[in-house]
Amino acid sequence: MELAQLPALFWRPVFEITVFWIAYTLFFTYIKDSGMVQALKGLALLFIFFVVAQIFEFKTIRWVLAHLFQISILGFFIIFQPELRRGLTRIGQSPLFRLFLKGEQPAEEIVRAAVAMAKNKVGALIAIEKEVSLKPYAETGIALDGILSSELLLTTFMPNTPFHDGGLIIQGARVMAVACVFPLSESQKLSRVFGTRHRAGVGLSEETDALVIVVSEETGIISLVSQGKITRDIEEEKLRQHLVELYQPKKLQRTRRFRFGRKAQ
DSSP: OOGGGHHHHHHHHHHHHHHHHHHHHHHHHHHTTSTHHHHHHHHHHHHHHHHHHHHHTOHHHHHHHHHHHHHHHHHHHHHTHHHHHHHHHHHHTSHHHHTTSOSHHHHHHHHHHHHHHHHTTOOEEEEEOOSSOOHHHHTTSEEEEEEOOHHHHHHHTOTTSTTTTSEEEEETTEEEEEEEOOOOOOOTTSOTTOOHHHHHHHHHHHHSOOEEEEEOTTTOOEEEEETTEEEOSOOHHHHHHHHHHHTSOHHHHTTSOOOOOSOOO
């Protein structure tokens, strides 16, 4: 065999091993905290016994294990259907798959909710996680881990509800937590017209790289906060542009940075 043929001979096994390793890593990363792990260990044990019975030609044991293994696999998919669905959903929202997805859908859900709340003068404080984890702030509120939708955002900030005055944290395409407490900014440059909600948004953006959306309860004005700077009276299309850019693949984000309009005095 010539040396020139060796790469063609080995690339297929390497590719297959890589694919299975990625699938294995993703799958077990998102089910490790559920009872599925113990069930999979039981299935693996049955498979080992089956292989041993096959090697030593224990026909009766092999027959029993073969049928038991088939029933166990079927039962596994039936019993753990909710966990499998949640795991596949979270895998689809992982950074590996987000590289191939556009950001219109989550951005549109946020825009739709923000515009509706602004129209009805419903106060809101929404933080979108970027590179710096917002988990410490999420732990101050109530864990939710729900699918991002305009309906969920509107329900969270509905007046006279326990979650209305707190902050909401979005991670990817999921609502991570609600009723969160954000640090208040102590900047003297902020105008006195800004209340606690705006100061909390600025405070969080000073300590993290999060993009924060604030809807004023008094005026219905939408403000966008990033890196300690606040831009008031963001129009719907401008807000949509910032959010779509945020949810785009990171390679594209490097070529186009956020451009904020006039800063609040």
